[in-house]
Amino acid sequence: IDSVHVVAISAGGPSGISFASHYPERVNTLTLQSAVTKEWLTPKDTEYKMGKILFRPPLEKWMWKLISYLNNAFPRLMFQAMSPQFSTLSFQRIKSMMDEKDIEAFRKMNSRQRSGEGFLLDLSQTAAISSKELQAISCPVLIMQSVYDGFIDKSHAHYAKEHIPDAVLCLLHSWGHLIWLGKEAAETDRIILEFLES
Structure with missing residues (x-):
């Protein structure tokens, strides 16, 4: 594959940014x-400390099995x-913005998740992003985030917009972090497709 359209989601942001920054021709x-x-997240944050404990191998395997069992x-x-x-x-309010198919999609997502060492890598990589990497990105960039995201602060979207040349920022009114779920998901899909086709 010579070149790709990269979609970087949640804590996958640093990987997508790094790839686009270092391999612009791809x-x-x-x-x-x-x-x-x-x-x-930093070592001072409770979520960081809990993540280091609960999602380190081999404990993460059993953690995900428990989540999957309860979820099903x-x-x-x-x-x-x-x-x-x-x-x-x-x-x-969240409930009013969801359909039955969204609850099922959420169940399926949690039932097949495994982080391996991925979450620990995510924690280490977020501290390594530099504004220079963002500024080096030369491809068209679409930044999407819900104004109601409770997992990743909106300041991340604004920071990317500020540092990536000519990036397009799209703030959504979907229910939260998982912008591909909920009644607003069709609008999310429309925006992405329009961006890719352009």
Whole structure:
């Protein structure tokens, strides 16, 4: 494959940024979806400390098995329990923005997840992003994030817009971090396709 359209999601942001920055001839476009674009969790943060414990191999394997089991047995309850970490909205508001198929998609997503050493790598890489890497990106860039994202602060989207030349920033009113779920997902898809086709 000579060149690709890169979509970097969430903590995959640093990988997408690094690839687009160092291999410009291989990247047609870069789309950052709810992406980390600067230092994220640090050793001082509770989430960082918990992640280092719960998602280190081999414990992460059993952690994901437990999440998968609970998710398959109680999909609506698990969505209710987990959704507050993805959104700044109340659960009642989140619920009004979702369809049954979205709950099923959330169940499927959690049932097939495994991070291996990936989450630990994510934690180490977010501290390594530099503004110079962002400034070196020369392909067309689309930055997408929900204004209600509860997982990655909106400052990441604004930071990317500030440092990537000619980047397009699209702030969405979808329910939260997972912008491909919910009643606004069709609009998200439309924007991405329009960007890629242009």
